[in-house]
Amino acid sequence: MPRVVRIVGPALLLLVALASAVAALQFGGAATPEPIADPGPVVRYGLPLAKLIVNIGAAGxxxxxxxxxxAMSRDKREFGLALDIAAASAGVWAVASAAAGFFSFMTIYLQPISIDDRFGDLLAQFLTEQELGQSWLYTTLIAAALTVLCFAVRNQTLVAFMAAGSIAGLIPMALQGHAGGTASHDAATSAIWLHIVFAAIWLGGLLTLVISSRTLDKGRIVPLLTRYSTLALLSFVVVAASGYVSAEIRVGTLGNLLTPYGILVLIKVGALGVLGVFGVMQRRYLIGRMTATGARKYFWWLVTAEIAFMGLASGVAAALGRTATPKPEVPATASTGATPAEILTGSPLPPPISFTNLFTLWNFDLIWVLFCAFGVFFYLAGVWRLKKRGDSWPVLRTVLWVAGMALLFYITNGGVNVYEAYLFSAHMLAHMTLGMMVPVLLVPGAPITLALRTIRKRDDGSRGAREWILLATHSKYFDVLSRPLVAAAIFVVSLWIFYYSPLFRWATTDHLGHQWMIIHFLLSGYLFVQSLIGVDPSPHKAPYPLRLLVLLATMAFHAFFGLSLMTGTGLLLADWYGAVGWGISAIDDQQAGGGIAWSVGEIPTVALAIAVAIMWSRSDERDSKRYDRKADRDGDAELEAYNDMLAARATTRRRQ
Structure with missing residues (x-):
């Protein structure tokens, strides 16, 4: 049976995906000729089918x-075969991306293909100057680079970086497709990216297991399936959540579910539900049966059915990208009567800022909703595992971690996130909270220590979460970054570089830049706080006097930065904060942001200074107690030796 599945499985996936995509295109109307400026049937069918092959290649x-x-061991054949699968899939991804880019150009060119210079110049201009063409060009180049790297690289650490790079390679694709309207563009972009990334992990992982099954013996298939099931369960949750957000943005009301687009969404939801049932059967029943009896017949039948439903979902998803949504997507322009705020941000001005609105208005970002939810869930699961085996874990650490995640959730989704695109002061409040307040709560939670105590150690040569954490914390890079001087330099220098370079504009005007800003501030702040009061293991523990000096110097730089904004008379982004039409002085708001950088940023700094002083005092107490116990054991031999040395020196001086 495994040999049949290896051949039939990928073919069945492709066949079902292509058939369902063609049927969905016809049902949804995307294959219907346009009354004006029709690109022809080859382009109408070729573009969504090319995108389908892109999705499958990226998934593989x-x-x-x-x-x-x-999941796989570097010392076994499975590892090399998985990289060969990745290389072949990346090649398919690159070729299909090039075809999709060409078909996208043909939807605009609307002329027969020619070999003259004009056609080549227009195609080159589309790929290098227009956003849609650039996204397909970047995707093609990334996939081509991965094809070469997957053949050449066999180092497990570099493979992990390649996996991260392949996930980042889906960002240009996430910026295409339905924008979701003006007010929901950012939410739609986040949902699309999460959807395609975790669908790729889910589908590609299953295909990898199927194709590589010939290299797996009976004792190897079960642990790999168990690890894949964990990834599949996580992917199912993210795909379901992101799919709901995307459908809510594009469908809008329950009545729109009866439109062609809504019916296709329901078909995709049904396929996802069946896949969820298959996942439950696999985790609850089949893996245990295989462990007990070694029988794998029913598992491979289930895998075949699962691949077929994944093909159905993939085909419908490709057609949905070309089907008209029942909720119109109108870009914000001056010709449509949009306000300056709508043209700049994509959303109308919120109500005037107030204490009540800061805690009642929400602008949810699915990436950070899921990050905070998973952060709390896995932390509490680790604490529960410790309690279950009889070990203790300080309650205060749990409280601080949950509080830190709650604060991170509010800053990235609450009222501050609503106003920071319009008010510099709200942006600065978010920055100071992300860089200082949230890390001060998260670092004492000691998540690395908890992970190392609860995640099971692997003995088959593969690297799980525990092995990757140990590798990172014992690396030379972390040794350098964990030093207070280096961490403080990153924290302070990046502050000045960010606001006085094009990075500030990118983070303000672009959703991708905004996500980078959140990650950077959070990581740099976490690294700085960890170097001062971190409980987790670190290759370098600086003396407490040096920590206090570094902290005081950082406070001075923070105060100077805030003062420079408070006294400055030039807007950092005059064509943004000065043009949104808020009705208040943009320079006064920027100066208020400087006051926030000075005052709000110093509050957690003072808390850090107190924490360092307390830890220093407790360290001295522990050293004193340890010295007293040693003196009790050896009769204070060290002091006696010191006194004898002084007496000997005194005798020598008298003789001289």
Missing amino acids: TIGALVLASF
């Missing part, structure tokens, strides 16, 4: 690289 690449990084 990402799924194989993720399994090779987190």
Whole structure:
């Protein structure tokens, strides 16, 4: 049976996906000729089918690289075969991306293909100057680079970086497709990216297991399936959540579910539900049966059915990208009567800022909703595992971690996130909270210590979460970054570089830049706080006097930065904060942001200084107690030796 599945499985996936895509295109109306400016049937069918092959190729690449990084052993044949699968899939991804880019150009060119210079110049201009063409060009180049790297690289650490790079390679694709309207563009972009990434891990991981099954013996298939099932369960949750957000943005009301687009969404939801049932059967029944009896017949039948439903979902998803949504997507322009705020941000001005609105208005970002939810869930699961085996874990650490995640959730989804695109002061409040307040709560939670105590150690040569954490914390890079001087330099220098370089504009005007800003501030702040009061293991523990000096110097730089904004008379982004039409002085708001940088940023700094002083005092107390116990054991031999040395020196001086 495994040999049949290896051949039939990928073919069945492709066949079902292509058939369902063609049927969905016809049902949804995307294959109907346009009354004006029709690109022809080859382009109408070719573009969505090329995108379908792109999705499958990307899934094979990402799924194989993720399994090779987190599930497979470097010393076994399975690892090399997974990289070969990734290389072949990346090649398919690159060719299909090039075809999709060409078909996208043909939807605009609307002329027969020619070999003259004009056609080549227009195609080159589309690929290098227009956003849609650039996204397909970047995707093609990334996939081509991954094809070469997957053949050449066999180092497990580099494979993990390649997996991260392949996931980042889906960002240009996430910026295409339905924008979701003006007010929901950012939410739609986040949902699309999460959807395609975790669908790729889910589908590609299963294909990798199927194709590589010939290299797996009976004792090897079960642990790989168990690890894949964990990834599949996580992917199912993210795909379901992101799919709901995307459908809510594009469908809008329950009545729109009866439109062609809504019916296709329901078909995709049904396929996802069946896949969820298959996942439950696999985790609850079949893996245990295989462990007990070694029988794998029913498992491979289930895998075949699962691949077929994944093909159905993939085909419908490709057609949905070309089907008209029942909720119109109108870009914000001056010709449509949009306000300056809508043209700049994509959303109308919120109500005037107030204490009540800061805690009642929400602008949810699915990436950070899921990050905070998973952060709390896995932390509490680790604490529960410790309690279950009889070990203790300080309650205060749990409280601080949950509080830190709650604060991170509010800053990235609450009222501050609503106003920070319009008010510099709200942006600065978010920055100071992400860089200082949230890390001060998260670092004492000691998540690395908890992970090392609860995640099971692997003995088959593969690297799980525990092995990757140990590798990172014992690396030379972390040794350098964990030093207070280096961490403080990153924290302070990046502050000045960010606001006085084009990075600030990118983070303000672009959703991708905004996500980078959140990650950077959070990581740099976490690294700085960890170097001062971290409980987790670190290759370098600086003396407490040096920590206090570094902290005081950082406070001075923070105060100087805030003062420079408070006294400055030039807007950092005059064509943004000065043009949204808020009705208040933009320079006064920027100066208020400087006051926030000075005052709000110093509050957690003072808390850090107190924490360092307390830890220093407790360290001295522990050293004193340890010295007293040693003196009790050896009769204070060290002091006696010291006194004898002084007496000998005194005798020598008298003789001289």
